[in-house]
Amino acid sequence: MPHNIGLITTIAAALGAGLLFGYLATRLKLPALVGYLAAGIIIGPATPGFVADTALAGQLAEIGVMLMMFGVGLHFSLEDLWDVRKVALPGAILQIAVATALGMGLAHFWGWTIGGGLVFGLALSVASTVVLLRALEERGILDTFNGRIAVGWLVVEDLVTVLVLVLLPALAGSLGGEAVDGHGAGDGGLWTTLAITLGQVGAFIVLMLVVGRKLFPWILWQVARTGSRELFTLCVIAAAVGIAYASTHYFGVSFALGSFFAGMVLRESALAHRAAEESLPLRDAFAVLFFVSVGMLFEPSILVEQPLKLLAVVAIIVVGKSVAAFLLVLLLRYPAKTALMVSASLAQIGEFSFILAALGLSLKLMPVEGQSLILAGAIISIAVNPVVFRLTKPLERWLGRNPGLAARFDRPADPLAELPMNVPHEHLRNQVVLVGYGRVGRRIAAALKEQKIPYVVAEQNREVVDQLRKEGTPAVAGNAGEPAVLIQAHIQHASMLVIATPDTFHVRAMIETARALNPDIKTVVRTHNDAEADLLRSERAGEIFMGEQELAKGMTAYVMDTLKKTDHAH
Numbered sequence: 001m002p003h004n005i006g007l008i009t010t011i012a013a014a015l016g017a018g019l020l021f022g023y024l025a026t027r028l029k030l031p032a033l034v035g036y037l038a039a040g041i042i043i044g045p046a047t048p049g050f051v052a053d054t055a056l057a058g059q060l061a062e063i064g065v066m067l068m069m070f071g072v073g074l075h076f077s078l079e080d081l082w083d084v085r086k087v088a089l090p091g092a093i094l095q096i097a098v099a100t101a102l103g104m105g106l107a108h109f110w111g112w113t114i115g116g117g118l119v120f121g122l123a124l125s126v127a128s129t130v131v132l133l134r135a136l137e138e139r140g141i142l143d144t145f146n147g148r149i150a151v152g153w154l155v156v157e158d159l160v161t162v163l164v165l166v167l168l169p170a171l172a173g174s175l176g177g178e179a180v181d182g183h184g185a186g187d188g189g190l191w192t193t194l195a196i197t198l199g200q201v202g203a204f205i206v207l208m209l210v211v212g213r214k215l216f217p218w219i220l221w222q223v224a225r226t227g228s229r230e231l232f233t234l235c236v237i238a239a240a241v242g243i244a245y246a247s248t249h250y251f252g253v254s255f256a257l258g259s260f261f262a263g264m265v266l267r268e269s270a271l272a273h274r275a276a277e278e279s280l281p282l283r284d285a286f287a288v289l290f291f292v293s294v295g296m297l298f299e300p301s302i303l304v305e306q307p308l309k310l311l312a313v314v315a316i317i318v319v320g321k322s323v324a325a326f327l328l329v330l331l332l333r334y335p336a337k338t339a340l341m342v343s344a345s346l347a348q349i350g351e352f353s354f355i356l357a358a359l360g361l362s363l364k365l366m367p368v369e370g371q372s373l374i375l376a377g378a379i380i381s382i383a384v385n386p387v388v389f390r391l392t393k394p395l396e397r398w399l400g401r402n403p404g405l406a407a408r409f410d411r412p413a414d415p416l417a418e419l420p421m422n423v424p425h426e427h428l429r430n431q432v433v434l435v436g437y438g439r440v441g442r443r444i445a446a447a448l449k450e451q452k453i454p455y456v457v458a459e460q461n462r463e464v465v466d467q468l469r470k471e472g473t474p475a476v477a478g479n480a481g482e483p484a485v486l487i488q489a490h491i492q493h494a495s496m497l498v499i500a501t502p503d504t505f506h507v508r509a510m511i512e513t514a515r516a517l518n519p520d521i522k523t524v525v526r527t528h529n530d531a532e533a534d535l536l537r538s539e540r541a542g543e544i545f546m547g548e549q550e551l552a553k554g555m556t557a558y559v560m561d562t563l564k565k566t567d568h569a570h
Contacts, residue, residue, distance in 0.1 A: 010052045011060065013043050014292040015285070022288070031386040033134065033291050037379055040295020047300070054296050061293035063241065064286030065351055066259040068130050070240035071283050072142075072151060073263020074276045081152055083461055084145075088152035091328045095153075095346065096160055098324040099125035102316045107370075110309070115175030116370060119360030122164055123374045124316050126157045128350020129256055130290055131382050135345065135389055144501070145460045146338050149329075150345040158257045161352045163197055165254075165359060172363040197252060204251035208261045212243075216262070217269030224271055233278045239266060240279070256351070290351075291382075297354070298379045302372050309369075313377040318384065322347045333462065335479050340392040347388045348381040349374070419456070419488045423474045427454045428490040435480040435510060436501030437464050440526060444500055445473070456489040481506025483513045492517040498524045 017039035025035030043052045081088075103121025104114075112120070132154055136142040142151070216239055223235040240259050247258025266275055302310060322343040329339035357374045360366035431454040434441055441457070448455045457475040459465050468475035478485035480499075491497065497514045499507055507525055514521050524543045 006053045007056055010056045011289070013050060013052045014039070014057060014060070014289050017043050018288045018292050031138075033131075033386075034383050036288055036291035037295040037298075037383060040292040041298050041300065042295075043292070044296035044298065046298060052296060054293070057289065057293035057296055060286065061290040061351070062255055064283075064288075064290035065130055065256050066241055066244040067237075067279065067283040067286050068133055068290075069256045069260040070244075070263040071276060071279065072129075072133055073260045073265075074267050074272050081148075081155065083463055084149045084152040086463055087149055087329065087332050087334055088156050091325065091332060091342075092153045092156035093160065094328050095321065095325050096122070096125040096157065099316065099321045102320045106312055106316065112367065112370070113175070113365070115172065115363075115365035116360065116367060118175060119168070119356055119366045120370050120374070122161075123353040123356040123360070123370075124313065124349060124377070125321070126161050126349060126352045126356075127154060127321075127346045128348055128352075128378070128382065129154050129158065130287060131348050131350050131385060132345050134287065135385060139389065141341070146341045149334075149338065150342055153342060153346070155257070155260065158254060158260075158352070159201070161356070162201060162252070162254050162257060163194075165355065167194060167197070168359055168363060168365075172365060175365060200251040201253055204247055204253050204258070205261065208243075208265050212261070212265040213268050216243075216265050217271075220266060220269050220271050220275065224274075229278075232274070236266075236275045236279050237282065254352075294350070294354075294375075294378065294382070297375045299372050299376065302376050306369070306373065309373055310376050310380075313373050314380050317349055317377050317381045318347045318388065322388070335460065335482075337396055337479055338460065340395055344385075344388045344392050348385045349378045350382065353378055419474060419476050419490070420469065427474060428456070429454075429493050430495040431455055431490070431493070432496045432498055433458060433486065433489045433491050433494045433514075435459075435497070435499045436526075437461070437468070437475075438501065441500035444498060456494075458485050458489050479506060481509040486510065486513050487517070491521070494518060494521055496522045496524065500526050 018036045021035035021039040021042070022032040023035070025038070026032050040057075041047060043050055045051050045054065100118070100121035103124040104117035107117030107120045108114075132150060133142070136147045136150065141147045220232075220235060220239075223231050226232075240262050243262035244255045244259035247253040247261070248255055251258075266272055269275070325346050326339045326343040329342050330336065353374055357366065357371040361368065361371055432448055434445060434448070434455050435458045437445065437457050437459045441459075445455060445457065455474075457465070457468055457473060458480040459468075459475060459477065460479055462477045465475045465477040474489075476485060476488045478488075480486055480489075480501075486497075491514050494514075497510065499510060507527070511523055511525075514523065522543075524545065526545050
């Protein structure tokens with residue numbers, strides 16, 4: 001019986017080519033995603049030989065975006081999003097404005113219309129969520145404060161892009177494109193469209209936060225009680241894809257944003273960790289399909305036909321956006337290392353850029369050349385993004401060797417970077433210096449407060465520090481890997497240094513500084529990395545607590561204690 005096997009052929013070709021070229025890339029010391037992009041070019045229409053179905057590949061890539069964003073939502077709480085609002089919200093909006101202006105200026109130089117320049121600039125301004133998440137996960141910094149800022153920044157970009165996608169048809173006629181029926185800018189249609197869009201997005205968010213936070217975790221529990229692993233996995237995937245589809249179909253929200261909120265509401269369940277673990281293999285597989293589908297859209301001929309234009313586009317994406325983000329984060333009084341990480345995260349474009357380019361073409365706002373330049377710029381920026389991330393390390397070391405310059409970047413005049421003068425003198429003798437005020441740090445602080453043991457918090461999140469001071473808790477803002485932060489926390493008079501942050505990159509620097517200023521200080525370190533734990537133990541870094549090990553110890557102690565009590569009872 002004849003049947004269409006286009007979907008099977010596309011998946012087989014994409015995964016097979018992705019495996020081959022991903023393996024070759026890793027053997028050449030390149031990121032695997034470069035190999036996935038190369039695989040897409042090979043099986044795409046721009047190269048001879050086998051050509052996969054680009055339409056099917058695009059839909060598979062959409063599922064990859066949904067599952068990736070769902071996974072982020074499972075690890076990203078509302079509290080995390082709220083904590084970074086003061087840097088992510090203004091930073092993302094201003095960065096979009098700067099990058100859009102750069103793109104519009106370049107398009108004007110080429111003789112394009114205002115509408116074409118606007119679409120082009122907006123497409124260059126929004127980074128790929130999938131690429132960012134992969135980069136943060138590979139470096140183990142997704143759950144750190146800097147990682148939360150980057151993810152929050154991307155969430156704001158996604159929200160802005162959703163509004164742009166809905167408003168562009170209404171503005172098309174006045175920007176030199178084809179007006180869409182019912183969306184004229186002069187008859188009130190623009191404001192009506194804006195009000196409807198904001199209402200739809202707001203209704204979706206309220207529905208998810210009010211109803212979804214109770215309903216979906218409850219459904220997950222009911223399925224888990226059946227004891228069927230297949231049903232549990234099916235429930236997780238159905239929730240991710242189903243909510244993403246419903247958000248787009250009924251509320252006009254993007255697939256990515258819908259699946260992100262699906263993950264956030266399921267995070268309210270105690271089964272969130274299991275849900276993340278069960279969906280991980282499928283998320284990884286579809287992430288590969290996403291990168292392969294991007295490669296399939298690439299037109300290699302543009303490298304020869306428009307090299308200077310392409311170079312200018314890549315410069316805006318990799319350099320212009322990064323510099324703008326770096327300066328904006330510094331202006332918002334965050335450390336230079338945070339600014340470096342955020343700027344590296346945004347030095348690429350991806351899925352939303354393709355959607356904007358396609359809409360611009362359909363509205364006849366942007367020439368076909370614009371879409372080719374955007375796609376080529378995306379391919380190149382995604383490929384070089386790991387290199388940009390690696391460049392942040394020598395820049396951080398360079399700033400470390402130039403303390404004067406680093407201090408100028410980190411804005412020492414910031415009042416939150418210095419401990420208030422009204423902190424009682426007795427609170428700064430034999431106190432505990434607590435680095436990190438996340439979920440672990442808060443519990444430690446509560447125990448110290450209950451026992452009336454003085455402590456000072458060192459935390460990178462300025463909003464958290466500001467709130468702690470309002471509550472009367474001594475706190476200082478900054479990266480405790482910098483000596484100035486620990487000095488402000490009076491580490492030289494402390495009895496103990498407790499490092500409760502999951503970011504272990506600067507742990508050794510913290511301990512070295514503490515012991516140089518206070519040789520008798522005791523140190524307690526939290527880590528999730530076995531290699532890091534072994535290294536810290538070899539350097540006698542104090543007490544090391546591994547999350548899984550401590551959980552196993554606690555459960556073992558409870559089991560043994562319970563069994564002993566049972567034996568005595570008999």
